[in-house]
Amino acid sequence: MKNNTTKTVFATRIAKSIAAGQADCVIPLGTAELRTKYNRKFLKYIKVDELFDLCGGSVTTAYDITVDGFAFWAGVQATELNGYLYRHRLLALCRPDGCRVYAIPVPLLERKFTLPNIALADGEMETYRLIADHITPTSAEYTVRLLHPAKDAVKSNRAEWRNEALDQEKLGALLKQHAGWLFPVITAALDVQFRSFRPGDDVPIFIYNFTMKKAAMQVEQEFSAALGALNLTVEEPACSSIPAEIIVQDGADLNDWAGCRDRIVILRTATGTVLRPLLDKLDDYHRQNCFGGVLPQRLSTVPIVRSRTIFDRADTVDIELPPAIECLTEEDLDLLRIAVARTLKKAMPAKYVGAGAAR
Known part of the structure; x- marks a missing residue:
């Protein structure tokens, strides 16, 4: 397999999938070209291994299971994102119809897993894994670091949406109709995304x-749909999908939220009690900012909370959602996407975030 294909194209696809929140599933990476010398080398290894019988392009194991082609491990990618390290082992499946590559999360290797886009019986899958283990017992590991995944995603997504036609009259009518709850949602979404450009410590x-x-379930759905339409912080296919939601029950759930650097995430809680570690961080930041000293590390992202009670804090904007909301159409959601894509300009973060200090 060509090294530049594995470490450049595939590395980018894995990184984008992780940035979109797809860290726990097998990632199909597409096809690759296997160089003739590597093909001969792997076939030689299979031929001399007593566990396998090579006949033409098929391999039969000592357990009388036959598969077309073979598989090998093509390396391990460690992807560093927001202080977390995600490790995937690349499995190359070489069959008569071509060579397909998949990124397998390392925790999945300890149990059975299936490969997307191809139907394999359990025995076939285990045989391919057995072949791969025998002809590539060790795999080289390389690291890919994502420095600004949310910022990169916003830039990519806004370029796709900002040139779409925007009906100003319809947008104005939409905002007027839903002003009571939609404006705060827009403000929260913009606050998150502008800070991905300019942290504003x-x-x-x-x-x-x-x-x-x-x-009210219907209100919950419209609230999430509106935030999703305004969410450009993840790459396709997750762009404009309902934002990730974390039900906060203890500190571990807040740790998960802390890994969502500069992304729109909904924290769900009955009361603010379980958010105490987060509120304490905000209090420390406020004291240090007022009285001098080294500022604590900034929060990973702007907290967007869906709770049952008001917090009544100086650093909290409490917004009560209405008991009923008229359904937003796909056209309405597209209007919001186009509008936010046009708003997220390079020169705007300083103005917007700077104005936030005066709120």
């Missing part, structure tokens, strides 16, 4: 706390 971070007097 000297600008206080506000908690956007959306509450409801009585739970």
Whole structure:
């Protein structure tokens, strides 16, 4: 397999999948060209191994299971993102119809897994893994670091949407119709995404706390759909999908949230009690900012909370969602996507985040 294919194209695809939150599943990486010398080398290894019988392009194991072609491990990619390290082992499946490559999360290697886009019986899958283990017992590991995944995603997604036609009249009518709840949602989404361009360490971070007097599924759906339409912080195919939601029950859940650098994420909690570690960090930041000293490390992203009660804090914007919301159409959601793509300009973050200090 060509090294530049593995370490450049495939590395980028793995990194984008992780940035989109697809870290726990097998990632199909497409096809690759296997150089003749490597093909001969692997076939030679199979031929001299007593466990296998090579006949033409098929391999039969000592357990009388026959598969077409063979498989080998093509390396291990360690992807560093937001202080977390995700490791994937690359499995190359070489069959008569071509060579396909998959990135397998290392934790999955300890149990059975299936490969997308190809139907294999359990025995066939285990045979390919057995062949790969025998002809490539060790794999070289390389590291890919994602420095600004959210920023890169926003740039990519806004380029796709900003040139779409925007009906100003319809957008105005939409914003007027839903002003009571939609404007705070837009403000929260923009706050997150502008800070991916300019951290604004000297600008206080506000908690956007959306509450409801009585739970209503339809309102929840429209709230999530609107945030999704405004969310350009993840690459396709996750772009504009419903944002990730974390039900906060203990500190471990906040650690998961801390890994979502500069992304739109909804923290769900009944009360603010379980958010105490987060609130304490905000208090420390405020004291240091007011009285001098080294500022604590900034929060990973702007907290967007969906709770049942108001927080009544100086650093919190409490917004009560209405008991009912008229459904947003796909056209409405497209209007919001286009509008946010046009708003997220290079010169805007300083103005927007700077204005946030005066709120």
